[in-house]
Amino acid sequence: MKNNQEREINQKARDLLNQLSALLRTSQIHDTANEAVISGTDRLVSVVNDLIVSQGSVGLKLRGEYFYLNDSRIRYTLEHLLNFDFLTREFKKRELGSVIFSSSVGHEDIKRFIAAFISSSFSQEPFDSIEKKMSEVQSVAVEKLMKIVETESLDTRKMVRKTYSNAVTYTGDIIRKIRAGEKVSLKTAKRIVASMVDQIVEEEELLLGMAAIKNYDEYTYQHSVNVSILSMALGQRLGLNRKMLTDLGMMALFHDIGKINVPNEILNKPASFDEEEWKIIRKHPFWGAKALLNLRKIDEFSVKSAIIAFEHHLNFDLSGYPKIRSRFELDFFSRIISVADWYDAITSARVYTRNPLPPDRALSVMLENSGTRLDPLILKFFINMVGIFPIGTIVMLNTNELGFVSGTNQLFLKRPKITVIIDRDGYRIDGRVVDLTEKDEKGEYIRTIIKTVNSARYKMTIARYLQ
Ligand SMILES: [Fe+2]
Ligand SMILES: [Fe+2]
Structure with missing residues (x-):
């Protein structure tokens, strides 16, 4: 009763x-x-x-x-x-x-x-x-609203940056160790991911901002960390609890571990891959699963992380690789990581040597693949999370100012916060933040995005601001 x-x-x-x-x-x-x-x-x-x-x-x-x-x-x-x-x-x-x-x-x-x-x-x-x-x-x-912890915003920024750079350094270390065949302990990974989980829960936007920085020298490690952050933020929206988020973050961190078996000449090749090279690259999910099962004693975690490494390029409709014989449903975590992985890959310059897409273009390419390559519901949450103009998108405003998206607005997806870096007269200025929901006395919006700009010229500037 x-x-x-x-x-x-x-x-x-x-x-x-x-x-x-x-x-x-x-x-x-x-x-x-x-x-x-x-x-x-x-x-x-x-x-x-x-x-x-x-x-x-x-x-x-x-x-x-x-x-x-x-x-x-x-x-x-x-x-x-x-x-x-x-x-x-x-x-x-x-x-x-x-x-x-x-x-x-x-x-x-x-x-x-x-x-x-x-x-x-x-x-x-x-x-x-x-x-x-x-x-x-x-x-x-x-x-x-009662705030559980009051932190000074500058300290928080520093903390988030530290967590991120720790994660990148550590991922680099661990990938090198696995490649050299050394034993690795996952304790540190767990600690780092746990602190990322804390920050995803408390300071999601800052950590997502870090993931928007693309540093070309540390691509592989950064990609792993970015996919981990994006997956956890997405997982949080899908209602996963802390324990599940930590597992998801760890598994995402190792999704590409199979690339340790791909020769560096291929991975770092500046031109497009030929058919032979693709054949090798397409084996990395399989190699990843194998490496993860070899990493330590077989337990629930290693089995699940192996499944995810194996599945992350299979696609929602199983049209991807490796080719499989019978139909089955992808693991929920694999479907989350696929979305995060694809987004980070197509917005970064190094993967498969394509030109990076600006974040808004990337989302529309992903939408074209909703229901085929990507899980439509998870993709919907992802777009809702990063907004139509994700953090880091360079935009031109109707006022002739140029800036980049530095904060999203869930209510008005088209009206995020913008850090202006070029003023209306063409001068570089010191990152003034404007809110596109601001209206003038007549009730009209002061600023509106007229187009996104895809330019490598401003990327460094943005990285500097976001840091
Ligand atoms: Fe991959
Ligand atoms: Fe990947």
């Missing part, structure tokens, strides 16, 4: 989050007179009031990555993930920790809350702005 009741409340709580998220999205685009906004508001009113009847009061609280209804965590399944993810980010952005409905609400109360929520994104102190506006509404109160 109790279980049934709990399930029913959880169902309603999920409904509350879905309705709230849907209404916020609709209200972003339409004004309050719009049919969809009005019916969305009514639906939210009835969900809230329904819960008030059974629960007394309704406190919707964000703690860490989860929402709670009063004190129980709201559980959800994959289909709700986009909505939940969206709400988490929007709450965090505003430092909004809880919304409390203390008595039954009316259409007007909800309308005012939504308006306060949306307009606060243009305020310097978004939480204060919501709180002030809601102080006039009896039945709705808000509380500020």
Whole structure:
């Protein structure tokens, strides 16, 4: 009986989050007179009031990555993930920790809350702005998000950079050792990946920014670390817990380990590969699986990491390599790593000696392969994560300024934060950050992206800023 009741409340709580998220999205685009906004508001009113009847009061609280209804965590399944993810980010952005409905609400109360929520994104102190506006509404109160750890942002930047460079150095070491046939201990790898997991959870954007830097000299090691970071960030959005994220990150770090058997002359060849060379390259998944099984005692971890190394070029529809005889379903981790791997490979210069694509082009190439080479659902989450204009994309603005994307905006995918490096008169400037959601007095956007720029000329500059 109790279980049934709990399930029913959880169902309603999920409904509350879905309705709230849907209404916020609709209200972003339409004004309050719009049919969809009005019916969305009514639906939210009835969900809230329904819960008030059974629960007394309704406190919707964000703690860490989860929402709670009063004190129980709201559980959800994959289909709700986009909505939940969206709400988490929007709450965090505003430092909004809880919304409390203390008595039954009316259409007007909800309308005012939504308006306060949306307009606060243009305020310097978004939480204060919501709180002030809601102080006039009896039945709705808000509380500020509690930060578990307060870190100074410069220190955080340093820490993230350190973790990243440790990971690159360590990956280099371990690849050299395996190539030389030496025994390696995975303890350090685990420690490094665990600290990356911490930072993915806390400072995702900074770590993703590090992964956007492409340094041509350390390609192989950096590629492994980048794929690891991208996979973990993606895994987090797909709802994996910490233990699973650590496993995923470790396995991603070693996905290309089979390349130790590919002769350096081929790997570093400046021109395109011929058919013979491709034949050798295509063996690296198989060699990787073998190397991982030889690495140490066979256990669950080594078997799973071998499977992933084996599968990472097989493609979602199994059209890739190595050629296999019967059909089976790719491991979930393999499908995640394939997306991360492909993205990093086509945005970097060294892999298979193609010209690197700018991040936005890379995403559209990947979309063309959604459902064939790549898992469509996982790809959707990935695009949602990196945005239409991922961090590092060089863009030209309608103001004639040139800059690069330095922060994404989940609500307005086309309006990220831009670090301007060339001003409208063509002078190089010291990286001023502008927010493309900013509007002038007339309510028009001040800046808009008109095109992305694919130019090696600015790449070094960007790397410097991101570091
Ligand atoms: Fe590979
Ligand atoms: Fe790879």
